[in-house]
Amino acid sequence: MRHVIIGAGLAGAKAAQTLRDEGFDGDITLIGAEPELPYERPPLSKGLLLGATPRDQVYVHQPDWYAESSVEIRTATTVVDIDRTAHRITTDAGDVLPYDKLLLATGSSPRRLAVPGADLDGVLYLRTLADSDRVSGALRDGVHVVIVGAGWIGLEIAAAARTRGAHVTVVETASLPLLGVLGPDLAQVFADLHRDHGVSFRFGAQLSRFDGDTAVRTVSLADGIDLPADVVIVGVGARPNDDLAVRAGLDVGNGVVVDSQHRTSDPDIFAAGDVACAFHPTFRRHIRTEHWANALDGGPEAARAMLGLPVPPDRLPFFFTDQYDLGAEYAGFAAPGDADRLVFRGDRAGREFVAFWTRDGRVLAGMNVNVWDVSDDIQRLIRTRKPVGLGMLADDEVPLSEV
Template sequence: MTGQHPFVIVGAGLAGARAAQTLREEGFDGKIVLFGEEAERPYERPALSKGLLLRTTERDSVFVHDASWYEEHDVDLHTDTRVTTLDRQARQVTLADGRRFGYDRLLLATGSRARSLPVPGAHLDGVLRLRTLADCDRISDAIVDGASVVIVGAGWIGLEVAAAARTRGAAVTVVETADLPLQRVLGDQLATVFADLHRDHGVTFRFGAQVHEFRGSNRVSAVLLADGTVLPAELVVVGVGVLPNTELAEQAGLAVDNGVVVDHTLRTSDPRIWAAGDLANAHHPLLNVRVRVEHWANALHSGPAAARGMLGRTVSYDRLPYFYTDQYELGMEYTGHAPPGSYDRIVVRGELSGGEFMAFWTAQGRVLAGMNVNVWDVTGPIGQLIRSRQPVDLDRLADPTVALESLVGRG
């Protein structure tokens, strides 16, 4: 099935590491080469904005495999190594140091990078973004008791960093251009829950605000907003989203549109190349739309799916998007896909003020997505409701006494 060249994986994050693991588990005995730009071996990122910042998670626990696993499974891991070019005709990748590696099959799992904020002072020491273990270490060292922390962006990363910083005693101000945190993702009703949660824990919000400048000599000392407000800051964390690392794919002439375009098997426009994780803009066979998912669960599952595709197995990657968050006493899971404009009603099961509830985004009675807050062991039934693609009785959906399983297939 394979030629003389190895299977090459570019990107040593969770997706790439899990792909290598799956190749071995599926019986592939050829050479596997795994390239990663970071100095660390592959690790999982959720703890970077949660347990590691809170210092409740041991650093070693975030790594995908023990350090010895790669040698034991004959995976040639190259850390601190950047792939600069991809030659599809020659089936080679070139490294920054000029070395070339041929491939028989190639997986792109280069992930994404945190967006920067193009304002004066963005280069100052103490203006950080959270994407890597090294970023987490620097932020964790700075969110000490009494420190003044400004977070730019009230998305998931921004709010999780805010929760960790407040829990550790820092004074936190969150600057957000919208009127509520997570407003575009959740809508006003659910976004208010998160605004109230953080206010109750002492976070100050500056909504409808834009950063004009970061001030300081060598290290940041203040944030100047567009309306002239000056916020003291010993640390700034910029959390304004991520960008997929598509440069290698673009240079090689692969189809790129908000990520690398792949089909339901995660194969790119080149039949010898696959893409997985944050990078992949995949056709979802159940949802019948293209989705690019930036969350942990997608990396966890799409890497193995791509590996099976590389081996010629039958693959149809139809995992429902899933993510979770932990903020103070609130734990939440979200399953499904309900972008703005796709739904006509949000159905709430339980009381938003009670701290335990579920919410469902629906369109013409069909459940598109569901969120459970401090309610556990329900992601299975929520997924069944979404997968059924059938209308449900929304009054029964809102009734906590009605089992979710009983609603599947019933209008």
């Protein structure tokens, strides 16, 4: 019996490990498009850019783990076709591999800009380890860095660039960073944080073009403003790598559609990580998240499902961010318009607080900012789906464990 995993990132590598840990003794083939062994992505915009994380610490497993665990790994290899009827895949090298169960863990890719000059040298994206090396090499003391997009990646890069002495301008179409994700009150906290550290923002801005001979030198905005730029880093979102699934005729919608057990519309094909749009029983909808914990937990869950083992139904979306001296964790899910109240507990001005997105008194999501050891309580409140007293929720004199 052979199980094949397409996508050699965190989700794929953890899935392979779980198959072995759960006693699967058949063949495992792990296929990745990058030349690197599987690695974790959070350090790419955090520790690696700051020089705080050694490069050899980003890998999921030690190099000899794959041979020792009898996991065949093929790097720098792209799967170009899935034949669902014959249960086989074809790679870009023309190799044909049979499978009994197949896992799609193909991740996501940065959305690319389509403006004049976007192909100039110095216009960078951050998704891969090679991307992080290029960005890190560009972040030098005194250089002018323009970051396009004030999402999580953009803000983490801005923090690293300022810490390393670069001049940083963030260009964003919205009126605040993370506005669609956090709403205006909490988004203002992050705007103030970065301004306090010397970041300049251009909100409500539209790009016109990038200028330079062979390398970018200027970012021109539609309002006529020209920004000096030794390097431009683009972070305007990502799209799921679901092209292979589309060609295979699987159900696709904002990623590969799967049930709560990571099963696709084909009972022998599963999906996990950034590419999967999974049904979540707690929120009673399909959700696609692009966060580290989703890959860390989703890969093993899919592996267990491939073996016919039960998968916990109530794992919540979770992510974390580090920017300067601010650390935050977010658990749950609240899309724009889901919440009718944002409740704060703690010192928002001092950036030590917990924020709760609620609807009809039920907690949908929570973010703890420089407040620790409360994530379990936040997740408990979300899972119960029961209304809570908003006054108690906001009162930091009442232990969160008693709410």
